[in-house]
Each structure stands twice: as C-alpha cells, then as structure tokens.
Amino acid sequence: MGPAVRAVKLQVRDLEKRFPAKRRGGDILALSDINLHVDAGEFVSLVGTSGCGKSTLLRIVAGLEQPSSGDVHVDGERVLGPGPDRGMVFQGYSLFPWLTVAGNIDFGLQLAGLNRSARSERVAELLGIMGLTEHAKRLPRELSGGMRQRVAIARALAPEPDLLLLDEPFGALDAQTRLAMHEFLRQVWRRTGATILFVTHDVDEAVYLSQRVYVMHAMPGRIVEELQLPASLVGGPEVKRTSQFLDVRDELHELLLGAVRAS
Amino acid sequence: MADAAPALAASPERTRRTGRPPGRGRPPAPLLDLRSELSSRTRTLLGVAGLAGVLGLWIWAAEQGGETGLVPTPLETWQALVSQWSAGTLWSDFTASSTRIGYGYAISMVIGILLGVLIGSMRSVEAVFEAPIGLMRYVPATALTPLLLLWFGIDETPKVLLIVIGTVFFNVLMVADVARGVPREQLEAAYTLGAPRRTVLSRVVLRHSLPGIIDVARINLASGWLMLVVAELLAAQEGLAFRIVRAQRFRQVDTMFALLVVFGVIGVASDLGLRKLRDVSSPWARP
Numbered sequence: 124m125g126p127a128v129r130a131v132k133l134q135v136r137d138l139e140k141r142f143p144a145k146r147r148g149g150d151i152l153a154l155s156d157i158n159l160h161v162d163a164g165e166f167v168s169l170v171g172t173s174g175c176g177k178s179t180l181l182r183i184v185a186g187l188e189q190p191s192s193g194d195v196h197v198d199g200e201r202v203l204g205p206g207p208d209r210g211m212v213f214q215g216y217s218l219f220p221w222l223t224v225a226g227n228i229d230f231g232l233q234l235a236g237l238n239r240s241a242r243s244e245r246v247a248e249l250l251g252i253m254g255l256t257e258h259a260k261r262l263p264r265e266l267s268g269g270m271r272q273r274v275a276i277a278r279a280l281a282p283e284p285d286l287l288l289l290d291e292p293f294g295a296l297d298a299q300t301r302l303a304m305h306e307f308l309r310q311v312w313r314r315t316g317a318t319i320l321f322v323t324h325d326v327d328e329a330v331y332l333s334q335r336v337y338v339m340h341a342m343p344g345r346i347v348e349e350l351q352l353p354a355s356l357v358g359g360p361e362v363k364r365t366s367q368f369l370d371v372r373d374e375l376h377e378l379l380l381g382a383v384r385a386s
Numbered sequence: 387m388a389d390a391a392p393a394l395a396a397s398p399e400r401t402r403r404t405g406r407p408p409g410r411g412r413p414p415a416p417l418l419d420l421r422s423e424l425s426s427r428t429r430t431l432l433g434v435a436g437l438a439g440v441l442g443l444w445i446w447a448a449e450q451g452g453e454t455g456l457v458p459t460p461l462e463t464w465q466a467l468v469s470q471w472s473a474g475t476l477w478s479d480f481t482a483s484s485t486r487i488g489y490g491y492a493i494s495m496v497i498g499i500l501l502g503v504l505i506g507s508m509r510s511v512e513a514v515f516e517a518p519i520g521l522m523r524y525v526p527a528t529a530l531t532p533l534l535l536l537w538f539g540i541d542e543t544p545k546v547l548l549i550v551i552g553t554v555f556f557n558v559l560m561v562a563d564v565a566r567g568v569p570r571e572q573l574e575a576a577y578t579l580g581a582p583r584r585t586v587l588s589r590v591v592l593r594h595s596l597p598g599i600i601d602v603a604r605i606n607l608a609s610g611w612l613m614l615v616v617a618e619l620l621a622a623q624e625g626l627a628f629r630i631v632r633a634q635r636f637r638q639v640d641t642m643f644a645l646l647v648v649f650g651v652i653g654v655a656s657d658l659g660l661r662k663l664r665d666v667s668s669p670w671a672r673p
Contacts, residue, residue: 187574207580217571220670221593231579262670275575282580 129162130198132318133184133286138193140179140344153179155343157193161286161320166312168321168333172379176344177322181290184320185211197285207231210279212289217275218263224274225250225259231282249277252314254307269300273307280315289321293328305331306360326375330356331363338378348378458640463647466640475629476648482624483614484652486542490549491610495603497554499592502561502599507591512562519555527552528616535621545617552613553606560606564598565591597668604660608653 138157141150154176161167169177182188184195186205195202197209205211210231218227225246232242250256253273263271272292279287289308293301309332312319323329329336330352338348352371355362362368406413416422424432444460451457458466470476504511530551534544568591576586618627626645633641665672 185574185578187577205574205577207578209578211575211578213571213575215571216569217575219572219575219590219594221668230576234580234585264670278575278579288578 129164131160132163132165132198133159133161133320134196135159135180135184136193136196138180138183138190138195140176140183140188141191152343154183154190155345157344157346159337159346159349161318163318164316165335166319166321166333168323168329168336169339170323170326170329170336170375170379171339171344172324172341175339175341177324177339178290179344180339181211181288181320181322184286185209185288187211207235207282208284209286209288210282210284212272212275212279212287212292214291215268215271215295218271218278220263223260223262224255224266227263227274228277228281231278235282245281249281252311253277267300268296269304272296272304276308276311280311280317285318287317287319289319291323292321294323294325301328302360308332326372326379327363330368330372330375336375338375340381347381350375455637456639458643462640463643466638467644467647470629470641470644475624479624479626479629479645480648482622483618483626486545486617486625487549487610487614489542490546490613491553491603491607493546494550494554494557494606494610497550498557498561498602499599502558503565503587503591503595505558506562506565506568506595507587515558519558523555523559527613531616531620540621545614545622548617549610549613553609556606556609557602560602561595561599564595564602567598568594597664597671600660600664600667604657604664607656607660611649611653 135157140154142153144151171177183190186202228246228249229242232245250259293304334352336350337346340347356368448457448459505515534547538544572590573586576590615627618625619631622628630642630645
C-alpha cells in the first residue's frame with residue numbers, strides 16, 4: 124500500500140491552544156503552530172516530555188477541549204466536540220466501576236442504539252479479541268491494571284470509531300505488563316485495522332509500536348520533528364535488539380534530550 | 387569511637403526503664419498501634435465491654451438515684467416500654483413521628499440530590515447557589531421555629547418544614563461533594579462514547595454518586611431526628627418527643643427513659659438499614 128492511495132483520516136491545521144494565566148497579564152501558550160495528519164490505518168505516536176502539551180493536543184482531537192485557533196478534521200469533517208467516532212483510552216480510572224467488563228464494553232453500543240442481539244454479538248467479539256471472555260462478568264476492581272486497560276481499549280473500539288486515541292494508556296502499568304500490552308495493542312491494530320494516535324513519553328514504546336512519530340518540545344508545546352520509522356521495524360519483540368531499532372531509539376532520545384537541555 | 391562506648395553501656399539501663407526486651411525498634415502492641423488490625427475475637431470482646439460499661443454506669447446511676455426516683459433501673463425502663471406498647475401509644479407515637487420525618491427527610495433528600503448533583507457537576511449552578519446556601523446553612527434551623535409556627539400554624543406543615551430546613555443545606559452540600567468526586571475521566575469516557583450531557587449526568591454522575599448519596603442520607607438523618615424533636619417539643623398532640631414532655635409533666639422518668647431508648651434503637655436500625663442498602667445497591671463501592 125503506497126502513501127498515495129491512503130486516505131487522510133485525521134488532519135490538524137495551524138492549531139494553537141492558550142490557557143488563561145492565573146495571574147493577570149497574558150495567557151499561557153500551551154500549543155503553537157501544530158500541524159499533523161494521520162492516514163487511515165496508520166499508527167502514529169506523539170512523543171514528548173511531560174508538560175509539552177501532547178495530552179492537550181490529543182484531548183483537542185477528541186473534542187474534550189477546544190483549540191484557541193486552528194482546526195481538527197476527521198474524514199474531512201470538522202471536529203466540534205467529543206463523539207463516538209473518536210474512541211479514547213485514558214491512563215486510568217476511566218472504567219465505570221459499577222459495570223462489569225461486558226457492561227463497560229456495552230456502554231457505547233447502547234448509546235449507539237444497537238439492538239440487544241447485535242450488542243451482545245459485538246461484546247462477545249471484542250471480549251474474544253481482548254482475551255477477556257472468561258472475565259466478562261467481573262467488576263473492574265477485581266481486575267489487574269493490564270486487564271483494566273484491555274477493557275478500556277475494548278470499550279473505545281466497540282462503537283467502531285474512525286480513530287482510536289490513546290493517552291499514555293500504559294503509563295501506570297509495571298514494566299512487564301507494559302511489554303505484554305505492547306504485543307496486545309499491536310495485535311489489536313492488525314486485527315481491526317484501526318487508525319491510532321498514541322501519546323507517550325516512552326521512546327521505546329513509540330518506536331516499537333508506531334509507523335510514524337511526531338516529537339514535541341515544551342514551552343510552547345510544538346512539533347519539532349516528524350520521523351517516519353522504517354517498515355522493517357514493524358515486527359515482534361526481537362526487533363528491539365536490532366541495531367536499526369537501537370539507532371532510531373537513540374535518535375529519538377537525543378531529540379527529546381534537546382528539549383530538556385533547552386528548557 | 388570514644389563516644390560510642392558510653393552509649394552502648396547506657397542501653398541495657400534504658401531497656402530496664404521501658405521494660406522492653408533489648409533490641410532495635412518499637413515492638414508491636416496490637417491494642418495500641420494506630421490502625422493495626424484486631425482479631426475478630428478481640429473486637430467482639432472490646433465491643434461487649436463497651437456496652438457492658440454503659441449498662442453498668444446506668445445501673446450505678448440508678449442506685450445512686452435511689453429513692454428520688456430520678457433515674458429508673460433498666461428493668462423499670464423495660465416495664466415502662468411494655469406498658470407504652472400495650473397502651474398503644476408507643477405505636478401511634480412512632481407512626482406520627484416517622485411520618486413527619488418520612489415526609490420531611492424525603493423532601494430534603496430529593497432537593498439535596500437534584501441540586502447537589504447539579505452543583506457538583508456544573509460550575510454555573512455552583513456559582514449561583516454557593517453564596518445563598520453558604521449563608522443559610524449557618525442560620526440555626528431551630529431559630530426559625532417561632533417563625534414557622536407563626537406562618538404555618540401548629541399542624542404538620544411547620545414540623546415537616548423544620549425537618550426540611552434543618553437538613554436540606556447539609557444534604558445539598560454533601561451530595562455536591564460526592565458528585566465532585568466522580569473521576570473526570572469517567573465523564574470524558576462517556577462523552578467520547580457518544581453520551582449526551584443528560585445521559586452523562588444520569589448514567590455516570592448519579593450512578594457513581596449513589597453509594598455516597600446513601601451515606602449522606604445516613605449521616606444527616608440524625609439532624610432530621612433532632613429537628614423532629616424540637617418540633618414536637620413545641621407543639622404536637624402525639625409523637626415520641628411529645629410523649630417525653632408529657633411524661634415529664636407526670637414525673638414518669640421510666641417512660642422518658644423508655645422513649646430515649648426507642649430513639650436510640652430507631653437510630654441504630656436506620657443506620658444499619660442504610661448501610662445495607664448502600665452495599666446491596668453498589669457492591670462495587672464496598673470498602
């Protein structure tokens with residue numbers, strides 16, 4: 124599949140975000156001159172140190188926050204607010220604790236107005252993909268952190284969104300679980316063909332998972348570099364030991380360190 | 387090194403003074419350690435000791451009171467309770483009082499839930515109600531009693547209103563706090579799943595707040611009873627608190643005690659009932 128035949132799924136143009144300062148005199152410029160795009164079926168990461176505005180950018184794409192200027196388009200339509208066409212996975216605490224695993228996944232399907240049999244079919248399908256079938260009736264509090272995030276991903280995918288947004292979804296997990304979740308997300312991406320925009324500060328994670336990476340610096344939050352990762356890096360965990368992987372990773376680290384030194 | 391020797395020499399002496407075995411650190415003391423777990427047997431034992439202590443104090447006070455008849459014994463209290471029951475007044479007083487509290491507290495909770503959830507979820511509603519409620523909750527509700535009697539006469543209306551006024555501000559503010567405690571991620575997750583505002587309010591905020599709201603109801607119910615007693619002391623023909631005033635007029639201390647015990651039992655029962663309701667309705671929130 125060449126770049127020419129791929130449709131642009133997400134387009135962010137000349138986006139700027141200002142927050143009113145606590146004290147009088149001027150705003151805080153959180154995001155400046157943001158231009159980016161994600162093609163259909165692509166896995167793109169936003170990488171930056173904390174405070175660079177990457178989460179704010181993702182929240183604007185989700186419609187949870189409004190840009191001060193510039194705009195966001197999904198499939199050519201302007202984003203005005205949140206909607207089920209852009210599924211979002213948060214870092215934690217976002218599952219509804221009173222609903223079972225199946226109930227959480229079903230939440231968006233009910234809102235979509237699907238009938239009972241269609242819903243239970245879709246829930247069963249997602250439970251299968253996520254390896255959660257035997258946990259369908261458990262409450263979130265009975266699950267491990269990794270399982271909870273799997274449910275959150277399943278819930279976001281349930282209404283078949285055009286775009287899946289992930290905001291440091293594995294940031295609160297222990298290192299081993301995080302590695303397992305990488306493989307898992309990889310699999311989900313392959314099986315569903317979802318278009319993914321992934322926010323992280325973890326360079327290894329970004330290089331391992333994504334096809335393309337935007338590097339962000341802080342103050343003001345801006346994109347300083349766009350990195351197309353070699354297709355050969357898309358593979359199992361063994362690629363992490365290849366020199367190519369390590370080179371790309373070092374390059375990314377260097378770019379982020381530049382941000383830290385500058386500030 | 388020269389300093390070390392005297393310090394070492396001093397340590398056995400210190401041990402003797404505190405009565406601790408030699409060694410480092412503070413050894414555990416299950417009964418005194420902060421937030422340490424107790425065995426269920428010890429817990430039960432201590433609980434029984436507490437109850438026995440109260441009963442003992444009562445019996446002792448009754449003996450001290452002796453001939454004055456100002457403090458009845460537990461047995462006399464029990465007999466007074468039985469006679470109130472067989473005369474039928476206990477039941478009619480109980481229904482009169484619980485009807486008042488039922489209406490008053492139900493109105494208070496409905497307002498508390500509606501307004502509280504909105505205040506806790508919407509900055510605009512919060513801004514409008516913050517000042518008036520903040521002001522009015524510091525006016526002691528009991529100070530309004532004469533005014534209520536003047537406005538509404540001495541029938542049921544002022545009594546029910548007093549219960550509403552005495553509890554509603556606390557219910558609103560505490561429910562608002564509960565609603566504020568709903569994690570923002572859950573609201574945002576619902577929005578990104580396509581839920582409109584009203585659905586987020588009913589299916590996420592209200593649902594998440596339910597166990598907290600039941601707890602608020604449980605805690606403030608005590609204030610409801612307080613207001614009921616004030617109302618009945620002033621103007622009533624029946625009711626548990628009215629009966630206490632009546633009994634005082636005839637120096638029936640045993641009856642007064644019996645009714646106080648009834649109040650205590652009602653309080654414990656409603657507390658346990660609401661706890662149960664919370665746990666059954668929201669098992670996910672159980673500690």
